[in-house]
Amino acid sequence: MSVKLNYTRDELFADPEFASRIKREGNLYHGGLAADGTYLPPRSLHRIDAIKAWTAQLADAGHPTKVMTTADLPNEFFPNTDQAKHLLRNGAKGAMCRILTMIGLIEGFGNDGLKLFPRMPWQPFFVEDLDGTCLNHLPPLFDAHGHDEAGSDYKGYHECGHDEMWYTIRDAALDDPIITDDMFENLPIGPPPGYTGKAKASSEALDASQLIGTPTDLAPGVPPMFGMLVTAMTSLLAIELIAYTTFAWAHEVLSDSTCSADPEFAGSSVDYIADDETIHVSYLQCALAEIRCRTIIGEDTSKIPGSVIVDEAVKRTIANQSGSRFNRIMAHRLRQVEEELALRSDGEKILQEFLTLGPVPV
Numbered sequence: 130m131s132v133k134l135n136y137t138r139d140e141l142f143a144d145p146e147f148a149s150r151i152k153r154e155g156n157l158y159h160g161g162l163a164a165d166g167t168y169l170p171p172r173s174l175h176r177i178d179a180i181k182a183w184t185a186q187l188a189d190a191g192h193p194t195k196v197m198t199t200a201d202l203p204n205e206f207f208p209n210t211d212q213a214k215h216l217l218r219n220g221a222k223g224a225m226c227r228i229l230t231m232i233g234l235i236e237g238f239g240n241d242g243l244k245l246f247p248r249m250p251w252q253p254f255f256v257e258d259l260d261g262t263c264l265n266h267l268p269p270l271f272d273a274h275g276h277d278e279a280g281s282d283y284k285g286y287h288e289c290g291h292d293e294m295w296y297t298i299r300d301a302a303l304d305d306p307i308i309t310d311d312m313f314e315n316l317p318i319g320p321p322p323g324y325t326g327k328a329k330a331s332s333e334a335l336d337a338s339q340l341i342g343t344p345t346d347l348a349p350g351v352p353p354m355f356g357m358l359v360t361a362m363t364s365l366l367a368i369e370l371i372a373y374t375t376f377a378w379a380h381e382v383l384s385d386s387t388c389s390a391d392p393e394f395a396g397s398s399v400d401y402i403a404d405d406e407t408i409h410v411s412y413l414q415c416a417l418a419e420i421r422c423r424t425i426i427g428e429d430t431s432k433i434p435g436s437v438i439v440d441e442a443v444k445r446t447i448a449n450q451s452g453s454r455f456n457r458i459m460a461h462r463l464r465q466v467e468e469e470l471a472l473r474s475d476g477e478k479i480l481q482e483f484l485t486l487g488p489v490p491v
């Protein structure tokens with residue numbers, strides 16, 4: 130039997146059959162559970178198999194199927210799990226509340242950012258035929274990804290995406306904390322153009338133009354639209370890969386009954402989101418790897434190896450994600466912990482113990 134490699138938009142949007150749905154205080158999550166309790170991501174009836182088939186096609190032809198790994202990217206989180214647990218066990222919820230709000234906000238930015246990704250047929254840019262590839266399915270994959278990040282209403286009712294799922298996790302684990310406006314500030318990634326909410330980026334944050342860079346100079350003759358697509362995809366892939374570090378951290382802290390008000394719900398919710406993110410990582414890896422082994426038609430009709438363009442974009446993305454910028458954002462996070470503890474009579478004692486539990490930014 131031949132493997133199915135072409136899918137309609139409806140197929141890529143189709144949900145599997147859910148035995149039950151996940152809901153908390155009126156918030157209905159996207160996705161659902163199978164009869165045996167296994168989490169089934171949203172829009173995954175065909176989407177996961179499709180990405181597997183496109184990836185297998187690459188591997189069978191002897192091509193790499195990944196363009197970047199977590200080892201290429203920063204993988205530390207401040208406060209670390211011991212420090213975060215220490216604060217929560219002492220009733221200092223401010224840092225965790227800020228971080229979970231920030232994660233939800235950045236998930237929502239994902240959707241705003243994805244809306245800016247060009248939605249055009251990519252075949253005219255390639256020498257080779259794109260039939261039966263991930264690249265030939267990018268518009269519905271981007272749209273499905275956007276709904277995963279920020280929810281949807283297209284079924285006639287609202288399903289929460291990752292942004293609202295994180296807020297639900299925060300409220301469950303921290304027992305409905307008070308959310309203040311300063312929790313929407315000092316974000317490490319700036320809101321994309323068109324964002325109208327109250328979130329504010331740190332002065333150290335990467336803004337959208339830095340994330341996208343100057344796509345035309347990835348290699349001589351790269352069509353600007355094509356360069357923009359590749360840089361946007363490598364930037365998004367890096368953010369998705371870095372998120373794995375955050376999820377492992379959040380699972381460890383929020384599923385611990387000594388510092389979480391609803392460890393089972395919070396821990397499993399983090400894992401559901403991580404399962405959804407695996408879909409994002411795998412299709413972005415696949416599409417970028419497909420470009421790498423193809424030939425791009427340059428503006429002057431020159432032929433540019435896809436690997437030249439993708440490898441340059443990956444190199445710039447990795448360089449953008451490292452350096453002292455993150456340390457300055459983390460230092461701001463430490464100041465907020467110190468300010469919260471300074472308001473308590475036992476704050477100095479809690480802070481001193483916090484400092485023994487792991488490195489702090491300087």
Ligand SMILES: [Fe+2]
Binds near residue numbers: 236239277278291
């Ligand atoms: Fe997400």
Ligand SMILES: [Fe+2]
Binds near residue numbers: 278369406
């Ligand atoms: Fe994602």
